[in-house]
Amino acid sequence: MQPYLIAPSILSADFARLGDDVAAVLNAGADVVHFDVMDNHYVPNLTMGPMVCQALRNYGITAPIDVHLMVEPVDALVPQFASAGASIITFHPEASRHVDRTLQLIKQHGCQAGLVFNPATPLSYLDYVLDKVDVVLLMSVNPGFGGQKFIPATLDKLAAARRIIDQSSLPIRLEIDGGVNVDNIADIAAAGADMFVAGSAIFNAPDYAQVITQMRQRLAK
Numbered sequence: 001m002q003p004y005l006i007a008p009s010i011l012s013a014d015f016a017r018l019g020d021d022v023a024a025v026l027n028a029g030a031d032v033v034h035f036d037v038m039d040n041h042y043v044p045n046l047t048m049g050p051m052v053c054q055a056l057r058n059y060g061i062t063a064p065i066d067v068h069l070m071v072e073p074v075d076a077l078v079p080q081f082a083s084a085g086a087s088i089i090t091f092h093p094e095a096s097r098h099v100d101r102t103l104q105l106i107k108q109h110g111c112q113a114g115l116v117f118n119p120a121t122p123l124s125y126l127d128y129v130l131d132k133v134d135v136v137l138l139m140s141v142n143p144g145f146g147g148q149k150f151i152p153a154t155l156d157k158l159a160a161a162r163r164i165i166d167q168s169s170l171p172i173r174l175e176i177d178g179g180v181n182v183d184n185i186a187d188i189a190a191a192g193a194d195m196f197v198a199g200s201a202i203f204n205a206p207d208y209a210q211v212i213t214q215m216r217q218r219l220a221k
């Protein structure tokens with residue numbers, strides 16, 4: 001297992017002062033910036049695009065930016081996010097007509113590539129592309145909104161994904177996204193996740209450092 005990574009979802013940040021809020025959460029001990037891109041087509045919400053990613057880089061954010069594309073189609077946005085400073089680009093396989101091609105496109109543009117699985121999407125999308133995947137991201141809510149409740153069936157799915165990754169011996173990250181908080185993070189880690197997205201649990205708290213520290217304490221036990 002690789003070291004645990006905490007990735008605050010900036011969907012729940014203060015958009016009016018985004019640079020400061022992202023810097024604050026990183027200073028509070030976060031490892032990665034989780035950047036949710038919603039297009040009002042693949043998911044019923046609309047958020048931010050490559051210009052905002054570039055603005056964070058221009059502001060001085062140097063931490064890895066984990067771009068979670070909830071868009072359809074996918075490919076046109078890959079070069080744009082790569083040149084805007086994305087480190088990881090993940091997408092939902094149902095939203096790409098040529099999953100293998102999209103994975104290759106992401107890597108050709110110098111980013112790590114990942115597939116995202118909705119609660120009802122089977123892991124079999126990994127079958128023939130595992131060697132091209134750096135991150136497997138399991139959604140533990142239906143995508144589109146922050147602040148939803150963790151779907152418990154995701155724990156079994158995490159364990160299944162962990163088995164697939166371990167059998168491959170590839171250094172693939174297993175990321176979880178949706179409803180993660182201090183109370184459930186230990187169970188989520190025990191099921192096999194090593195990268196934890198948390199939006200509302202961190203940004204709705206008065207003290208980001210306190211929540212992140214509590215999460216790390218739960219992970220250490």
Ligand code: DX5
Nearest residue numbers: 009143144146147179199200
């Ligand atoms: C949902 C997004 C998540 C969301 C997580 O579609 O992909 O990243 O912001 O928010 P919380 O942690 O509040 O469930």
Ligand code: ZN
Nearest residue numbers: 009036068177
């Ligand atoms: Zn996300």
